[in-house]
Amino acid sequence: MKLMTGIITAMIAFFATTSFAESEGGFMEPCKTVSLKEAFYKPCKECPRRAFYKVLAGCTALDGKPYDNELNLNLCLVNDHGKIQWRRRGGFDKSCEKCSLGKANKKKVEMTCYCADGVNKELRMNIIDLNKRIELRGNTIWCGEEMGIASTLK
Secondary structure, three states: OHHHHHHHHHHHHHHHHHOOOOOOOOOOOOEEEEEEEEEEEOOOOOOOOEEEEEEEEEEEOOOOOEEEEEEEHHHOEEEEOOEEEEOOOOOHHHOEEEEEEEEEOOOOEEEEEEEEOOOOOOEEEEEEEHHHOEEEEOOEEEEOOEEOEEEEOO
């Protein structure tokens, strides 16, 4: 009985962290500007500095006011054997680098990254459309159940 309870608990924990609620996307419709920012942090004092990527967007909310938004893409994306995919809290930056924005308009926001394939650590080029799953709710951009940060423009 304890074994069965442990297995069920492990399965629930796995699916709770790997599932990704599909959002409608389309955040660029109410947003005028978009950019990608590489930021850095140190997970521990002795650890090397690590990069992570944020999407920055200037959006007009339903109240008509402009807001600056930022969303950490680690909350939204995973590197699955060299291919970027949507997954809640995927932490794609652990094995992806040199990310940049390409084509960006009301319909599409293409981000290009180079991600290790998991076998021989060879980097593969990936292009993913951020507009497919990032959306504006109220005054803040979201991907699935992960909320960005919004601040009013002065």
